[in-house]
Amino acid sequence: MADGVDEKKDRGKKANSEYLYHYLPLKYLIQILKKRQLCFCNPDYWEDKNDAYFAKLAMPKGKVFGVICFTKARETCTHWKTFASKGIGVKITFLQDKLLDSLKKNIEQDEKILDSRICYKARKNVLKTLISGVDKIFTPLFLKKSAYSNENEYRVACIV
Numbered sequence: 355m356a357d358g359v360d361e362k363k364d365r366g367k368k369a370n371s372e373y374l375y376h377y378l379p380l381k382y383l384i385q386i387l388k389k390r391q392l393c394f395c396n397p398d399y400w401e402d403k404n405d406a407y408f409a410k411l412a413m414p415k416g417k418v419f420g421v422i423c424f425t426k427a428r429e430t431c432t433h434w435k436t437f438a439s440k441g442i443g444v445k446i447t448f449l450q451d452k453l454l455d456s457l458k459k460n461i462e463q464d465e466k467i468l469d470s471r472i473c474y475k476a477r478k479n480v481l482k483t484l485i486s487g488v489d490k491i492f493t494p495l496f497l498k499k500s501a502y503s504n505e506n507e508y509r510v511a512c513i514v
Contacts, residue, residue, distance in 0.1 A: 374424035374448045374508055377437035383444045392457075394420025394512045401436070405498060412495035419513045421495070424448070426471070427506040450508075457510065466513040470496040474503040 376392075386392060396419075397406035413419055425433055438444065458467050473496055495511055 372426065372450045373428075374426065374450045374453060375428065375433070376422070376424050376446045376448065377433040377443060378446070379437075379439035379443045383446070386446075392422055394422050394510075396420055408494045408497055412492045413513075414491060417513055419495075419511055421509055421511045424508045424510070425506050426508055427504075430505065432505060454510070457512075461512065462514075464514060467510065468492055468495070468513065469508070469510040472496055472498050472502075472505070472507040472509060474498050474500045 378386075382393070397409040400406040400409075409421065423437075427433075433445075434440075434443070454467070454469055461467055475497060492511070492513075496509055498505075498507065
């Protein structure tokens with residue numbers, strides 16, 4: 355048993371689902387528990403301005419969006435240091451299928467949920483890449499330079 359989830363037991367129940375891990379400071383966990391909702395972040399507030407630049411390339415004019423980032427890696431020092439207040443934070447474990455189903459059920463009619471694993475490419479190939487299952491216009495939202503591939507990131511975006 356790890357992170358409050360017995361993964362072997364859960365895999366038997368939902369063999370097709372994978373886990374997503376979300377690292378965050380403790381103060382944000384308290385907000386999530388109080389409001390009973392996840393927070394989608396505007397890339398304007400991301401620390402990584404290069405990543406935010408590519409994410410914003412995906413947005414058509416007049417649209418607003420927020421993103422929540424996860425990892426498929428069970429433990430990463432990068433995530434503890436970067437997203438969990440330099441290691442003083444928490445990691446929430448989600449069943450991917452259940453999380454995505456819940457998000458899609460709770461959006462407004464004019465909103466759209468997009469989700470995908472991040473595609474890691476060399477800098478010169480980043481903008482030439484298409485992500486399967488994602489509209490071409492939104493592809494830059496799910497791209498990162500190959501130097502970050504150890505993050506094993508998965509993103510969910512809400513477009514309004």
